[in-house]
Amino acid sequence: MMRRNQSSNHRRTWYLGSALAALFTLAGCGGPSDSSTGSSTPAVALDPTKLAADQTLVRGGGSEPESLDPHKISGTVESALVRDLLETLVIAAPDGGVRPAVAESWDTTDNQTYIFKLRENAKWSNGDPVTANDFVYSWRRLVDPATASKYAWYLAAAKVQNAQAISEGKQPPEDLGVEALDPKTLKVVLEAPVPYFVAMLVHASTSPVHKDTVEKHGDQWTRVGNYVGNGAFKLTEWVVNERIEYVKNDLYWDAANVKLDKVRNLPIASPNAELKRYEAGEIDFAYSIPIEHIHRLKKERGNEVKTTPYIGTYYYEFNNTRPPFDDARVRKALAYAIDRDIMAHKVMGRGEEPSFHLTPGVVKGFDAPPTPWSQLAQADRIAKAKALLAEAGYNAENPLKFSVLYNTNDNHKKVAVAISAMWKQNLEHVDVTLENQEWKTYLSTRANTDFDIARAGWIGDYNEPSTMLKLLLTDGGSNYAKYSNPSYDALLAESSKEMDMAKRAEYYAKAEEILAEDMPIAPIYQYVIQHMVKPHVGGYAADPLDNYYSKDMWIIEH
Numbered sequence: 001m002m003r004r005n006q007s008s009n010h011r012r013t014w015y016l017g018s019a020l021a022a023l024f025t026l027a028g029c030g031g032p033s034d035s036s037t038g039s040s041t042p043a044v045a046l047d048p049t050k051l052a053a054d055q056t057l058v059r060g061g062g063s064e065p066e067s068l069d070p071h072k073i074s075g076t077v078e079s080a081l082v083r084d085l086l087e088t089l090v091i092a093a094p095d096g097g098v099r100p101a102v103a104e105s106w107d108t109t110d111n112q113t114y115i116f117k118l119r120e121n122a123k124w125s126n127g128d129p130v131t132a133n134d135f136v137y138s139w140r141r142l143v144d145p146a147t148a149s150k151y152a153w154y155l156a157a158a159k160v161q162n163a164q165a166i167s168e169g170k171q172p173p174e175d176l177g178v179e180a181l182d183p184k185t186l187k188v189v190l191e192a193p194v195p196y197f198v199a200m201l202v203h204a205s206t207s208p209v210h211k212d213t214v215e216k217h218g219d220q221w222t223r224v225g226n227y228v229g230n231g232a233f234k235l236t237e238w239v240v241n242e243r244i245e246y247v248k249n250d251l252y253w254d255a256a257n258v259k260l261d262k263v264r265n266l267p268i269a270s271p272n273a274e275l276k277r278y279e280a281g282e283i284d285f286a287y288s289i290p291i292e293h294i295h296r297l298k299k300e301r302g303n304e305v306k307t308t309p310y311i312g313t314y315y316y317e318f319n320n321t322r323p324p325f326d327d328a329r330v331r332k333a334l335a336y337a338i339d340r341d342i343m344a345h346k347v348m349g350r351g352e353e354p355s356f357h358l359t360p361g362v363v364k365g366f367d368a369p370p371t372p373w374s375q376l377a378q379a380d381r382i383a384k385a386k387a388l389l390a391e392a393g394y395n396a397e398n399p400l401k402f403s404v405l406y407n408t409n410d411n412h413k414k415v416a417v418a419i420s421a422m423w424k425q426n427l428e429h430v431d432v433t434l435e436n437q438e439w440k441t442y443l444s445t446r447a448n449t450d451f452d453i454a455r456a457g458w459i460g461d462y463n464e465p466s467t468m469l470k471l472l473l474t475d476g477g478s479n480y481a482k483y484s485n486p487s488y489d490a491l492l493a494e495s496s497k498e499m500d501m502a503k504r505a506e507y508y509a510k511a512e513e514i515l516a517e518d519m520p521i522a523p524i525y526q527y528v529i530q531h532m533v534k535p536h537v538g539g540y541a542a543d544p545l546d547n548y549y550s551k552d553m554w555i556i557e558h
Helices: 018-027 076-085 132-143 163-167 211-222 271-279 291-300 328-336 340-348 378-391 410-427 439-447 466-472 486-495 501-518
Strands: 056-060 090-092 098-100 103-108 113-118 178-182 185-189 233-239 243-248 262-266 305-318 400-407 430-437 453-459 521-533
Touching: 056 271, 076 233, 076 243, 098 103, 132 163, 132 178, 132 185, 132 211, 271 410, 291 305, 291 410, 305 328, 305 466, 328 378, 328 410, 328 501, 328 521, 340 410, 340 521, 378 410, 400 410, 400 439, 410 430, 410 453, 430 439, 439 453, 453 521, 466 486, 466 501, 486 501
Parallel strands: 056 262, 400 430, 400 453
Antiparallel strands: 090 098, 103 113, 113 185, 178 185, 233 243, 243 262, 305 453, 305 521
């Protein structure tokens, strides 16, 4: 479970101004003691073995997806949909491990060459067999610069042979270290041993796409009527900003065990609007929960609030290339002035824990090292922040002016308001402007590093510390902060060669120490997975990456 940092026990000595206090009143001031899981209303007695006649799951989608092409997406909203429409070689298990999917088995003798045996009965939704060549084509497409995938870096991070050079345009996609030994046998060669390679393959970007469909329809292949997938469901309707529907794919290799007939996904960006529809009985599965309602919901609907630790960190990223954020003193000052105890337990209050590291404590094989700033009392951090800002030349005559970008969302707004209030109260000589953008615009702005400070969150792609730390490599595909430190890069390169998990952890600890010194981002809190799930939904099980699959769920008679 997530660990509480020692500094969270220090007594807070600073005064909460009216703006921040008002926010807490709005969000609900209950601390951890309010986190009762009991319900004041008796749970409906349901027999999980009795299926409802209507096997339709209605779930909140978070927002309108940027795409349903696995090689063109980058967010959790899109990944949740792609997991239902397409299937990777392996998929996540509730215990944080993996389970067979398109690949019924795999083998390696050196953690550098992997052989995957594909299922004989794996088919595309149009009846074509799923073959090893489908994965060869798809992975080449992922790293091909012509695809412009935001996850082109992923196979390079997994050390797939020549992936880095191909993504940089230095070699052709045909040089990628993947080969179809026969229609049902896939060989993958890595440039160096990666003991956690198979775990990386749960990520949606490694999904196969249907070659003939993509080449026939181009960018339009994801439209209803064109979409050919190999997942448990097939796309039937997509009304932008209203709903996405898909039905059971009878040609799916495990269709006999898929109980749902239909999934209706509603792209509701506002958690409050989603909650209203959930409480009105229009939604079975809510994507998120408004902060200000969490304590009420735990008391009234405790059995429906599902909370588990998450491999993810909420943070603010600084534009390391734009003055004044190219100055580590400014970055540190702003990071130190944030009271993470208040942010996690008061502003959020859903089970989040304060974070002083990029890597959350729930990740396997990592024990966050204590860093000097994380061990200070908050009052001492604020004192250091003021000194750093003064040293950087900011004062009453020369206030620090900047803007904070966040995507449109009630919860993100509350976080931004709280943090900006802390900066204004604790540092005094700052002028903060908050800017919100709709999801797709926000993604584009961040990708172009056209911001001062941006709201960000990184959810692990697999269960190992490198899934977090590789984010800030100089050539990291999602390093929108444009951070670069050769020593950091070298540590991560060395860690990938180390087969012993305990020794790898030492490299990871040193990497976190470098981040604490450079402060390219300001970690704020460790995520929790939290959904509202109706009692009549069976089979929901969250792994630490929130990789839930509709094929595992069903509707209980109610």
